Amino acid sequence: MLNDEVKNNVQKRTFWESLIIKKFEAPVVIIFALLASLFLTFVIARGGYQTGIVIICGLIGLPVAYATVAYPKFGIITLIILSFFINYSSRFLPEPTPIGLLMDLWTYLLILGIFVKMKNDKQWGYFNNPITYFLLAWLGYNIFEIINPVSPTILEWIFTVRTVAFIMLMYFVFLYHIRTKEFIKLLIKIWLALDVVGAISGIQQEFFGLFPFERDWLYRFPERFKLLFIAGHLRKWSIFSDPVVFAYNMVAAALLCIALMFGPIKFTRKVTLGCLTALFLFAMLYTGTRASFIILPAGILMLFILKLNREIFIFSIISGLLLVVLIKVPTSNATLARFQSAFKPSKDASFEERAKNQEAIKPYILAHPIGGGLGSVGVWGQRFAPNSYLAKFPPDSGYVRVAVEMGWIGLLLYCIFNFVIMYKGIQYYYLISNPELKTYCLGMVLFIFAFDVGNYPQQALVQYPSNILFFLAMAILNITMRLDLAERKLKPNIKIS
Numbered sequence: 001m002l003n004d005e006v007k008n009n010v011q012k013r014t015f016w017e018s019l020i021i022k023k024f025e026a027p028v029v030i031i032f033a034l035l036a037s038l039f040l041t042f043v044i045a046r047g048g049y050q051t052g053i054v055i056i057c058g059l060i061g062l063p064v065a066y067a068t069v070a071y072p073k074f075g076i077i078t079l080i081i082l083s084f085f086i087n088y089s090s091r092f093l094p095e096p097t098p099i100g101l102l103m104d105l106w107t108y109l110l111i112l113g114i115f116v117k118m119k120n121d122k123q124w125g126y127f128n129n130p131i132t133y134f135l136l137a138w139l140g141y142n143i144f145e146i147i148n149p150v151s152p153t154i155l156e157w158i159f160t161v162r163t164v165a166f167i168m169l170m171y172f173v174f175l176y177h178i179r180t181k182e183f184i185k186l187l188i189k190i191w192l193a194l195d196v197v198g199a200i201s202g203i204q205q206e207f208f209g210l211f212p213f214e215r216d217w218l219y220r221f222p223e224r225f226k227l228l229f230i231a232g233h234l235r236k237w238s239i240f241s242d243p244v245v246f247a248y249n250m251v252a253a254a255l256l257c258i259a260l261m262f263g264p265i266k267f268t269r270k271v272t273l274g275c276l277t278a279l280f281l282f283a284m285l286y287t288g289t290r291a292s293f294i295i296l297p298a299g300i301l302m303l304f305i306l307k308l309n310r311e312i313f314i315f316s317i318i319s320g321l322l323l324v325v326l327i328k329v330p331t332s333n334a335t336l337a338r339f340q341s342a343f344k345p346s347k348d349a350s351f352e353e354r355a356k357n358q359e360a361i362k363p364y365i366l367a368h369p370i371g372g373g374l375g376s377v378g379v380w381g382q383r384f385a386p387n388s389y390l391a392k393f394p395p396d397s398g399y400v401r402v403a404v405e406m407g408w409i410g411l412l413l414y415c416i417f418n419f420v421i422m423y424k425g426i427q428y429y430y431l432i433s434n435p436e437l438k439t440y441c442l443g444m445v446l447f448i449f450a451f452d453v454g455n456y457p458q459q460a461l462v463q464y465p466s467n468i469l470f471f472l473a474m475a476i477l478n479i480t481m482r483l484d485l486a487e488r489k490l491k492p493n494i495k496i497s
Contacts, residue, residue, distance in 0.1 A: 068109040071115065072177040075110050077190060079170070080472070082106060083465035084194045088239040089199075091217045091249045100163070103464065110173045117176070126176050129478050131424055134417045139168050141413055142374060145406060151359035151373025152385035159384075160375030167467045174475035181483060184440055184476060188256070191469065192276060195253040199283035202238035202246060206286045245463045247289035248454050252469075254280040255299040255446040258315075262307060263439030290459035298453045299446050306429060306442065354396045354457075361393060361404060371407035398455035398462070418452055420472055428481040433488060437480040444473040444480075 068075035082103060083275050090099045126388040142165055178184060210218065218225055218234075228235045228243065235243040257273040257280070267274075284292055295354055297319070304316045364372070372390045375381060378401070381391035395401035425445040432438040454460040461467050 019423055034120065065105075065109055068106065069113040069116055072110065072113045072173070073105070073114060073183065075176065076157055076177060077101075077187070079106050079110065080187070080190060080465065081194065083468040084198065085239060086464050087245075089240040091213050104162065107170060111166070111169055114173060114176055123176065126482070127172065129424070130420055131474060132172075132175070133479060134420045135168060135171060135474075138413060138417045139165060139335060141406065141410060142168075145370070145374040145410075148370055148373040150368055150371070151376060152388050155384045156373055156375030156380045159380045164374075170468060171471040171475050174472050175478055178475065178479050179483075181434075181436060181440075184479065187472070188260075188440070188443070192253060192257065194465075195249060195280060196276065198238045198240065198246065199250060199279050202236045202283040202286055205234075205236045205238065226282055230288060231313075233288065236283075236286045237439065238283070240465075241463045244289050244291070244458050244460075247284050247287035247292035248295070248451065248458070248460055248466060249469075250280040250284035250287070251292045251295045251299070251454075252447050252450045254284070254296065255303075255450055256443045258300070258303065259443035259446050260439060262311065262442075264435040289458070294457070295450045295454050299450050302446060302449050303442075306426065306445065355397070357394060358400055361400070364389075365403045365408055365411075369407045369409050371403070371405045371410055374405050375399055378405050395459065396465040397457060398459040401459060421448060421477070422452065425477045428477055432484040434484050439485050441477060444476045447473045448477075452488040 050240045062235065064078075068078065086103055093099060142161055145151070146154065146161075148157075178187070205214065211225060218228065228237070236246065237243050238246045238250065240246040254277045257277040261270045261273045261277075281296070292398060292438060300316055300319050304312055372388075376385065376388065376390040377393055377395050381388060385391050392402060393404065395404060399411065399414070406414075422445070425448060427440045429445060432441055448470065451460045451466065461470055
């Protein structure tokens with residue numbers, strides 16, 4: 001067997017040497033390369049620089065697309081990186097540029113990669129868990145909405161499900177291809193590194209001003225400036241689509257770091273994670289997103305419940321006292337004043353306005369069990385049915401949007417789905433034996449809980465990278481349990497219940 005492997009390696013090396021070294025020395029190959037370069041130069045000269053950009057994208061894109069399908073780990077890492085920078089890159093481009101199609105393409109390639117991989121590696125057991133079953137039920141209900149008789153046009157459903165359904169399928173991609181602790185650790189490092197870039201970008205916007213292209217994007221539409229400039233202060237958005245996405249990713253990353261700090265790691269790494277937590281929370285303050293200020297204490301409370309010990313108790317007490325001081329201290333600082341207003345909803349005009357909108361839409365929700373149709377609220381509703389009642393309704397809350405578009409039946413199914421995710425995540429946390437895997441599971445539970453809480457005052461899961469990271473966290477819950485069971489099977493003295 002060993003001799004056969006050595007022989008195959010020698011044959012492969014000989015093949016590549018003959019292809020790359022010897023063949024490219026041949027005069028025919030040199031002539032062909034010269035003629036091809038002259039032809040491309042002629043095409044670009046006739047078609048303009050746009051044609052050159054298309055050709056360059058093709059030359060780069062085709063190998064990258066192949067690598068995404070053939071090497072799914074590369075594809076997953078690239079998808080996560082793209083999800084962070086896809087909105088930032090749109091700042092350089094004209095407003096109607098369909099930049100989101102790049103993310104769609106990447107999801108299609110990763111899904112194709114699963115089918116390619118499964119030709120020789122049919123590991124269907126990876127998908128056998130309750131979270132998968134409820135995700136399929138929720139996905140099926142989204143598809144069922146195509147026959148909603150109240151929906152004004154099918155185009156709303158098509159444009160919404162194009163992103164919603166395929167983003168859900170990323171859960172299966174992550175669940176199938178992530179198979180080691182090392183890869184989980186790598187993904188978390190990349191995840192936190194990207195959040196560091198986001199935090200630095202937000203701090204740059206606050207203390208050093210906007211880049212010219214950021215300023216152009218801000219002033220491109222007067223409505224955008226009015227939305228972001230509140231009480232004499234410009235809300236920062238960093239590399240993300242808006243301040244809400246920026247804030248939620250910062251507080252969720254802070255909770256993830258806090259969870260990792262209580263894992264089996266060296267003291268120096270705990271200090272590093274503590275510094276990152278402070279960085280993320282500091283950057284979050286300048287988003288002006290009050291909902292994110294509530295998520296942090298809620299996440300720490302969940303941590304206190306799940307991992308009650310002396311360290312957590314002391315940490316929670318200190319955090320609680322610091323929070324009380326920040327809420328009660330008199331201040332003239334606009335940022336701190338906005339933070340304090342998050343804990344006084346009765347004095348918040350925007351909170352009262354949302355409450356009125358939700359009260360007004362209740363009769364519609366009760367009268368439409370399956371809602372007004374997927375995509376009937378928001379951008380697609382305003383585009384394809386601008387005169388409809390729902391197109392003019394501001395949902396604000398992610399749960400309210402589900403109730404309006406998919407009815408009280410859809411809201412019930414969605415809440416059950418989220419309950420199952422949290423229930424299984426907490427159950428897995430207590431069942432996992434490996435300390436490292438246990439810590440990763442805890443981090444994902446806190447991350448998912450943060451977005452579940454944040455989805456009430458805002459729409460937390462409709463933008464990149466939040467939606468991608470949410471399904472990644474869901475998958476890691478199952479993966480940590482799967483890896484822990486696999487480890488215990490290798491130890492016959494440990495019984496598996």
